[in-house]
Amino acid sequence: MPETPIVTLPVARVAVDVSLPHLDRPFDYRVGPAEDEAAVPGARVRVRFAGRLRDGFVLERLAASDSERELSPLSRVTSSEPVVTPEIARLVRAVADHYAGCFADVLRLAVPPRHAATEKAEPAQRPPLPELDLADAGAWGEYATGPALLEALRRGDRPRAYWQVVPAHHRSGDWADGFAAAARATADGGRGSVLVVPDQRDLARLRAACNRVLGRTGFVELTAEAGPAARYRAFLAALRGDVRVVIGNRAAAYAPVRDLGLVAVWDDGDDLLAEQRAPYPHTRTVLALRATQQQCAFLAAGYGRSCEAEQWVQRGWLRELAADRTQTRHTAARVRAAVDSDLALARDPAARSARLPHEVFELVRATLPQGPVLFQVPRSGYLVALVCQDCREPARCRRCHGPLRQQQRQQRQRGADGRAAAVDLGCVWCGLLHPDWSCPICESRSLRAPVVGADRTAEELGRAFPNTVIRQSSGSQVLPEVPGTPALVVATPGAEPTAEGGYAGAVLLDTQLLLLRVDLRASEEALRRWLAVVALVRPGADGGSVIAAGDSAARAVQALVRLDPAGFAARELAERAEAHFPPAAKVVTVDGAAGTLAEVVQLLRAPEPTEVLGPVPLPGASLAGTEDPVERLTLRTPLSTGSALVRALKDVTAVRSAKKNEGAQRVRVDPVVLG
Template identity: 55%
Template structure:
């Protein structure tokens, strides 16, 4: 027998294998850019059963105990000697592998850190809720799904069929701005989301619905539960208490909740076998996260649909430039009716001074705030129901200027803007919006006049003026501070700011959109796009023209946004807007990075950044102060072709990491493709 044969015949003589060490790869709650990576720790034997992927742990890092999550249990590590985990805080797996990939992708896309996005994705732990018995979660009932919404849109039926088959489709649904309700009170887009979620559930998948605010969350939840059954829909938003929020999050992570509706933070919810993400009104700025790295729910949803993967349905009355870019590139399919067909089922939209004949009848129509046609629209609407008056700003007199030379009224102490507040005795009080100082008298330093005029009038002053013009009519003032949910079908004059319009039970008989020029004249890249979005939302609350519904806009009839509203053609406006931005080199046609901070900080950041070869550096420019005494900030803009967007974000992230490693003083704010650029 050879030596080799002897070795094969006697395996028992071989030494016992050395047991492999247990390793946990941990995402620590460390926000320093140069430490944006995972760290390996050894798992003590006593923690072996509890140290699972997604568990909350505590570990020693830089001499202190730091919280984190286990993201992986690798077989080996590049580090020979590992520090053991200090503690497994909770063995409940609340962060799955799909979330880890999504958080990493979002952090890289927005030049942020994993820890920055992780705090947005996972709510704080509530120990009592975690240890309590799981709340029973009924299965959705798919026997009574409404019809007549998404299934009637061009291509909508094919999209729903694809969802039932489990296909990963992507589409934008252009919802006509018409007032239609069913017995459950669900309007077109909410009924369409119910249809889409039901189709995903039929295919054996879960569904996620993202909306801008809590009011929409409750309305969508009611529409879903009205069709799928009580108690089967989870909701996730910041207004929930800690226990309720964590309970719903656990219901998703444990796989018992199959349908979840929430605001922007719910985009990371750990739903099992996710088949569909629905997002309403991506143009609403509430979808943009105000905390670093400032991700937008629309882009998070798009990244998740590509990474997980799953179907994606964006829906809105308007169409943002970002969605238009995706539609033109073929990444999104457009589910939209022709504008002529849309106009047939919606309210009639007119401009107060839209023709020479209108100006002949009312020569001051283009100069006064509430012209004759607007009064006629209100008077005719009050004969059959409530009338909506949309005003851009809340308050009384939000800005003042000299009545003779039109110079802005400024505070004598801090040079801040001055407003007039209504007093209980019927008088007015002038106060500074920056320092709060009350002015007993004012005289224009330019011309010496003491007369005042108000180029910007708030909703309260508007309600007061219209109340005098229409005595005996019920007045309702609804704004961001005091919003109203709904009004009845009796005649009433409802003055509301955008987003705070109450819903009329039978639809508004008419609507008047005031101060359109103020919305369009804002020094903002998205002024026209945002104005059209707000106006279409108001049109959607008015009865169709076949039932006498009409809308009157007071503003420049020649403006492209106004013309798009009259034609009810947001897709055409979005295409034109995108083409103009491509020509001018503005996002989303190009990738953009905005760097803000003190002058020296911005200058030092620019030296550290290794921008892509195609990048173009614009600035530095000094920004106006937000309030008196604030530090002066400077801004640097860097733009690059869209194909180099990843390299642009990578260069910004690398520069942040170098600053962090060197412990350079001063704060710097980096935003990729900022929503607001004024």
């Protein structure tokens, strides 16, 4: 009679794919002889949980369980590929705890779905990295301490730095080259790197730089948009150690790179780096937690600077790496405000209120013969809003009270009173035409547009500069690049195309629209957007010039003129500390029905001191299937007690989950948007 095989580690600790707060822990299962070899730590399994078969991952194998109940057996091993490494499991747990979330939710972000054919395929053959001249530091050579950073990475050190990139169409502003060089230095030291960028345009630029420095097979791209096969192929290449460098968007932050030596993030202030799925982690924090846990180097970089990064610099967790003021002024474009002196105001008395002051036309006339000129317009569309010319009453539909809009290139006719009247006005909501519109307050037939979109701006520029090529980039029609020939390029923020040889000049229109947004980060975001435009313009030594049309006294505009994002971030952080706003304080928001939030407040055992603000209704939000408004509860506490508040709130969600109380709640820790 054959002997029964002995299983030396008969217990598998499994992370079951269940997103219930009160069940946010691993469970033990019995491993039979048939699954002994395949049920390795990190393998995918199927287990019976609460009467149903569910997916799970083996976290570890044990000799015995601490549970007193009889263990259920593993149903089967789906794949023996160890896709959850111990390092990633610890990172997932830390991220879940930091954001009051569940392990299973974060694990879905970290591990892509299995693609069986890709898993069984033979891995691609990858030649060694190409030879590289170590004396050429690339973009880092433009910074005093840049070469020293590369040497530290080659030695295997763990530097943590914030790279304040000069916003210039110059080698010193080539952040992608700097990231690729840092990854290559880390690879030369025998370690791996994870490089994260916000969007596909940044990824394309980083890909081109990595092709030059690492070769086409020296790295992989890990993005959620790549498709299941391509994403899983890149994931396995990193997991198996076939490549040492992974680039991508926020999906790459959890890439299982072996011997991790560097994590880097570009433009950490971009809200695209904030995950839109629970528990809503931010990539910047995920990488910081990973750098701490795995003892690797951390690099954040940007033309601007977020308050979170400034806080880390002030605490000494990050060391600033920046060019001196003289070099910045020499390599960046010349930046000025449209009305920056009494002399300019005397020359053009209407400049403070004019959308296109006289100085804007002077800049375009001076720079257009040398190359393209970029106009950044905060809003897309034509006439984004219409109001009465006389009393400023918004133009509304007679039937549904929706806003009225005028189509692009709409002709205008003279009314009986001799004043210009818009024809064929249409309602945005119901589509009803209003050819005989008149103001219900003052009966005027004249309209004006306090907010002008990119389409109308392009039309106005076409009239002001006839026989000039006009190009537009916004919305779904984003131009990746424009030629270096004279042209006017009108683009919305984030859709600015690069220009061959750089733009000869740039104009920032309607700066007040970005600054007046109802958002805590409005000024920080505006400066970040403007500096991204400055980075597309030729250096001032080559005639590059940028002008901001708007209130020259605004702090963000002044920081733009000085090219001083660090000083702006420091002052912004100081003001947030006085007002107890993040990141100077721990802020958690809870959204849900009024009854749900009342129950949360009743169950919460928050640490002292904790401020409970609200709840207040969220404009335009309602519960699914009902007309009941969604309300928001805001909890605020000092950073020293922030972790205790998050734990207390997670305990509340666990209690409500265990009792199966009705009413869902959405918890956000350190929310990006705080209106």
